[in-house]
Amino acid sequence: MPIDVLLVEDNEGDARLMREFLFENNKNVRLHVVGNGLEAMAFLRYQGPYQDAPRPDAILLDLLMPLMDGLEVLAQVKGDPWLSTIPIIVLTTSKSEMHIAQSYKLMANCYLTKPQDLDEFKKLVTILNEFWLTKVKFHAVSRKQIDVN
Numbered sequence: 001m002p003i004d005v006l007l008v009e010d011n012e013g014d015a016r017l018m019r020e021f022l023f024e025n026n027k028n029v030r031l032h033v034v035g036n037g038l039e040a041m042a043f044l045r046y047q048g049p050y051q052d053a054p055r056p057d058a059i060l061l062d063l064l065m066p067l068m069d070g071l072e073v074l075a076q077v078k079g080d081p082w083l084s085t086i087p088i089i090v091l092t093t094s095k096s097e098m099h100i101a102q103s104y105k106l107m108a109n110c111y112l113t114k115p116q117d118l119d120e121f122k123k124l125v126t127i128l129n130e131f132w133l134t135k136v137k138f139h140a141v142s143r144k145q146i147d148v149n
Helices: 012-025 037-044 070-078 097-105 118-135
Strands: 003-008 029-034 058-061 088-092 110-113
Touching (some): 088 118, 097 110
């Protein structure tokens, strides 16, 4: 069964590495990548080029992005009854206690700091896959149940 994951990441290098490392770990993951918060919300609301996008089973969310940052995305997703059940894994370079506290206040499911070391990043993706994309059971919501307007 495929697992749809939305990666919200403005760093193309990190997105490429995430795609590569996830695919090594789990051939069932379909990674959808957007480069900022505005694109993420368009994807989740089936707007513009994302009218046929799948509803993600999980969201990997960077915080430090242009146009709309990750905290805004987190607030909007968790404030929307149709989207609020999607697990959000904050994956960011920020080690700020304020970002950590605010993320959990906004109902992030977990907060992970991206390691700078390539091997450590690969280990983190492996662990992320083993728990979130292998062990966790997701709640399936059909497109018919979602008001796409």
